Every structure is written in C-alpha cells, then in structure tokens.
Amino acid sequence: MKVVKLHESRSHEWLVFGRDEERPSKIIDTNQYMIKTTNHAIMLDPGGIELFSAMLAAVVHHVPVQQITHLFASHQDPDIISSLGLWDKTLPHAELHAPWLWEGFLRHFGCNSIKYNPLPDEGKSIRLDEVELQFIPAHYMHSSGNFSVYDPQAKILMSGDIGAALLPDGAPLFVEDFDAHVDKMRLFHQRWMPSNRAKKDWIRRVRQLDIKYMAPQHGAIFRDRDVVRFLDWLDELEVGTGIA
Amino acid sequence: MQSGPRNSAHFFINAATVAAELSVVLTEAKNISLEAMNAKALVARAGDNVRTFKPITDFMVELANDTIWLVKEINREALTLSRNSLADLHSADAHERFKKAQERSKTAAFGDTLDSIAQEASNRHHQQTMQLRRHMRKLFELLDEIESRMLAANVVTATSRLEAATAADSYQASLEGIVVKLEKAANRIKHIASKCRHSLER
Ligand SMILES: [Fe+2]
Numbered sequence: 001m002k003v004v005k006l007h008e009s010r011s012h013e014w015l016v017f018g019r020d021e022e023r024p025s026k027i028i029d030t031n032q033y034m035i036k037t038t039n040h041a042i043m044l045d046p047g048g049i050e051l052f053s054a055m056l057a058a059v060v061h062h063v064p065v066q067q068i069t070h071l072f073a074s075h076q077d078p079d080i081i082s083s084l085g086l087w088d089k090t091l092p093h094a095e096l097h098a099p100w101l102w103e104g105f106l107r108h109f110g111c112n113s114i115k116y117n118p119l120p121d122e123g124k125s126i127r128l129d130e131v132e133l134q135f136i137p138a139h140y141m142h143s144s145g146n147f148s149v150y151d152p153q154a155k156i157l158m159s160g161d162i163g164a165a166l167l168p169d170g171a172p173l174f175v176e177d178f179d180a181h182v183d184k185m186r187l188f189h190q191r192w193m194p195s196n197r198a199k200k201d202w203i204r205r206v207r208q209l210d211i212k213y214m215a216p217q218h219g220a221i222f223r224d225r226d227v228v229r230f231l232d233w234l235d236e237l238e239v240g241t242g243i244a
Numbered sequence: 245m246q247s248g249p250r251n252s253a254h255f256f257i258n259a260a261t262v263a264a265e266l267s268v269v270l271t272e273a274k275n276i277s278l279e280a281m282n283a284k285a286l287v288a289r290a291g292d293n294v295r296t297f298k299p300i301t302d303f304m305v306e307l308a309n310d311t312i313w314l315v316k317e318i319n320r321e322a323l324t325l326s327r328n329s330l331a332d333l334h335s336a337d338a339h340e341r342f343k344k345a346q347e348r349s350k351t352a353a354f355g356d357t358l359d360s361i362a363q364e365a366s367n368r369h370h371q372q373t374m375q376l377r378r379h380m381r382k383l384f385e386l387l388d389e390i391e392s393r394m395l396a397a398n399v400v401t402a403t404s405r406l407e408a409a410t411a412a413d414s415y416q417a418s419l420e421g422i423v424v425k426l427e428k429a430a431n432r433i434k435h436i437a438s439k440c441r442h443s444l445e446r
C-alpha cells in the first residue's frame with residue numbers, strides 16, 4: 001500500500017493510502033484518507049473488506065491503532081465501508097460519522113461496538129483537538145445520502161466519489177495532465193451521478209471554499225488550479241445518462 | 245462422534261438443510277399420532293378382544309409426542325448450529341485478516357498496537373469453534389435419541405404383529421394396518437435422521 005503525506009502542520013497531518021499492489025484485480029482501486037491530530041485520528045472512507053488487512057497494516061506505520069477514534073463514511077457503498085464489521089472489532093470505542101440516511105443499511109456490515117453518529121442532511125462540523133472538519137452535503141453525488149469533508153486549515157476537500165477516475169494500475173496519485181485526465185472521469189460522472197440539479201448544488205457549495213487539494217476516493221488528487229478546472233468541467237457535464 | 249465440521253464453509257448450509265429436512269419427520273410423527281388415535285378408538289370399541297393391544301397404542305402416543313418434541317429440539321439446535329457455524333466462519337475470517345495485517349506491519353512503528361487486537365480475534369475464533377463443537381455434540385445426541393426411539397418402535401411393531409395375529413378375525417386387518425403404518429413412519433424417520441447425520445458429518 002502506497003502512503004503519501006498530503007499535509008503536515010503543527011496541528012495535524014493528512015495521509016493518503018492507495019494503489020495497494022496486493023489488491024485483487026477485479027476490485028476497484030480506492031484511496032483511503034487519514035487525518036492525524038495530536039491525540040486522535042479519523043479515517044475517511046476506510047475501504048472495503050478485501051482491503052482491510054492492508055489498510056490496518058499501513059495505518060500502524062503512522063499511528064497506534066487506539067489513536068483512531070473516528071471513522072467517516074461518505075456514503076454506504078461497499079468500496080467505502082464494507083470493512084466496518086472488522087473495524088468494529090478493531091476500534092470498539094470509535095465513532096462512525098455517516099449519513100443518517102444509511103444507518104439502518106450500514107449496520108448490515110456489522111456495527112455493534114462502534115457508535116454510529118448520524119450526519120444530518122444539512123451537514124455539520126466536528127473538532128478533533130485543534131482541527132475543525134466540516135461535513136459538506138453532497139447528496140445524490142452519487143449516493144442519495146452523501147457528504148464531502150472539508151478541512152479549512154489544510155484547505156483539503158475529500159470529495160468521495162466526486163472527481164473519481166478509473167485509472168490503470170500504478171497510475172500517479174496526482175492529476176498531472178488535466179485534459180488527458182478528463183477522459184478517465186467522464187463515464188464515471190455521467191453514469192454514476194444521477195442528478196444535474198444535485199451536481200449544481202454541490203458545485204455551488206464547493207466554489208465557496210478555498211481548496212488546495214481535492215481528494216477523491218478513486219483515481220487521482222487535484223491540486224490548486226485543477227480543482228477549479230474540475231468544477232468548471234463538471235458544471236458543463238450532463239450527468240444521469242443511464243436512461244436511454 | 246464427530247468433533248467438528250470438516251468443511252465449515254458448507255457446514256452452515258448443511259445445518260440449515262437438516263432443519264428443513266426435519267419438517268418431513270414432523271409430518272411422519274404427526275401421522276403416528278393420528279394412527280395412535282385410530283388405534284385407541286379401535287381398542288376402545290373392541291374391548292377385551294384386543295386388550296393386549298392397549299399398551300401398544302399407549303406406546304405409539306408416547307412415541308409420537310416424543311418424536312415431535314425431539315424434532316422441534318433438533319430443528320432449533322440445527323438452526324443455532326447454522327448460525328454458529330456462520331459466526332465461526334466470520335471469526336475465522338477476522339482472525340485471518342488480523343493475522344495478515346500483523347504480518348504485513350512487522351516493521352511498522354506502532355505494529356505492536358495490533359497485538360492485543362489480533363489476540364482478541366484469535367480468542368474469539370477459538371471460543372466460536374468451541375461453541376460450535378458443543379452445539380454439534382448436542383445435535384448428534386438428539387439425533388441418536390431419535391434413532392434409538394425408532395429402534396424401539398421396530399421392536400414394538402414386531403410384538404404388535406404377533407398381537408394382531410392373535411386378535412379376533414374382525415379386528416386383525418385393522419390392527420395390522422396400524423402396525424404397517426407405524427413401521428413405515430418409523431423407518432422413514434430413521435432414514436431421514438441418518439441422512440441428517442450424514443449431511444452434518446460431510
Ligand atoms: Fe460510491
């Protein structure tokens with residue numbers, strides 16, 4: 001599992017885990033994120049059950065496992081959080097922040113010890129030590145109950161499936177050539193995103209944020225100007241194309 | 245006696261199948277119960293002519309009731325076992341995944357923070373396996389019991405045949421009919437019980 005430090009400051013660190021070499025080939029590649037503060041750590045979209053061992057092994061290079069006190073699931077998909085049952089055994093005292101809409105569904109993955117903290121539709125903020133994290137509504141992008149995570153200090157937006165790209169194995173972790181990258185994103189957004197109205201709403205919210213990195217759950221991370229380029233591109237794109 | 249399932253991946257299916265197959269036994273046991281009622285009525289009508297048949301009808305009633313009770317017990321136990329073996333499978337899987345994480349994080353700065361969790365997973369798996377074995381033993385005991393009831397039924401049918409043969413002509417055919425039905429039901433139950441045993445031992 002490859003690990004890259006996205007941000008480092010006195011108060012906290014952002015780490016990306018991805019491009020696991022041992023991932024079974026038919027499983028979609030995912031990026032997992034961890035924010036480590038002084039005494040806590042939160043994992044954002046910790047991933048599927050098949051990735052659990054690799055993730056756990058990678059994580060303990062950076063924090064004692066007990067320091068992970070929070071989990072976040074942007075939505076209910078298996079690639080996001082089907083590992084929940086195993087994290088439940090690993091971190092019985094942790095809290096899971098996830099859309100209220102999916103509580104009854106996510107519990108099917110096994111959530112007996114971890115506390116489910118339902119996120120209201122309008123979103124909310126939490127504080128880990130000195131770090132504020134905002135859960136920004138991203139409903140229907142693509143899931144009907146869905147959130148992005150914004151860190152105003154580090155200026156990082158974890159966008160979940162928004163900005164996802166289907167890339168070949170071993171592709172770089174950052175977008176190098178935006179125009180070329182567009183081809184790897186188009187199908188994903190057209191087919192997985194259902195609503196143009198929802199898309200506009202999310203773009204409106206996100207345009208108000210100061211973003212240095214936009215970090216999706218699949219594909220590559222957008223830096224600086226590419227973030228705005230992405231928002232402009234998405235704004236123009238017709239989504240919900242599954243209906244003939 | 246079997247100590248544990250050889251292929252736990254299929255075991256929870258087998259255990260659930262056993263529960264399903266037992267519904268046939270329940271039907272047979274209810275048939276025995278019905279025949280026992282007929283026999284009782286016949287014995288009451290015939291009075292002294294078939295007096296010796298009375299204990300046999302009593303036995304049939306008892307057999308039917310016991311079998312119904314046993315089947316319900318086995319059913320409950322088989323479903324528990326199915327759930328148990330699935331939990332065992334999950335705990336084995338968790339155990340494996342923690343072990344793998346441990347192996348992959350040997351050089352990690354905080355790798356040792358996994359030790360107690362991996363140990364806990366291993367303990368849980370061990371407990372699950374022990375519990376599975378306990379339930380398994382219980383289920384086999386119940387199957388043993390049902391089979392031994394059916395052996396007793398065979399002995400009784402043999403005696404009943406003799407009794408039926410010595411009964412007054414007018415009752416002979418009816419009594420023999422009852423005996424044949426009892427025998428058939430007992431054999432079917434025995435057959436299903438041994439089939440259940442085999443599918444659990446697979
Ligand atoms: Fe998704």
Ligand SMILES: [Fe+2]
Binds near residue numbers: 161217218
């Ligand atoms: Fe995804």
